[in-house]
Amino acid sequence: xxxxxxxxxxxxxxxxxxxxxxxxxxxxxxxxxx
Numbered sequence: 353x354x355x356x357x358x359x360x361x362x363x364x365x366x367x368x369x370x371x372x373x374x375x376x377x378x379x380x381x382x383x384x385x386x
Contacts (some may be wrong), residue, residue, distance in 0.1 A: 361369075
C-alpha cells in the first residue's frame with residue numbers, strides 16, 4: 353500500500369478515529385447488535 357510507512361498520528365487524526373469508532377459503536381448499540 354502506498355503511504356503505509358510508519359509515522360506518528362496527529363492529534364486531529366486520533367480524534368477523528370475515536371469519534372468515528374464511537375459513533376459507529378453507538379449506532380450498533382442503538383440497533384441492539386452489541
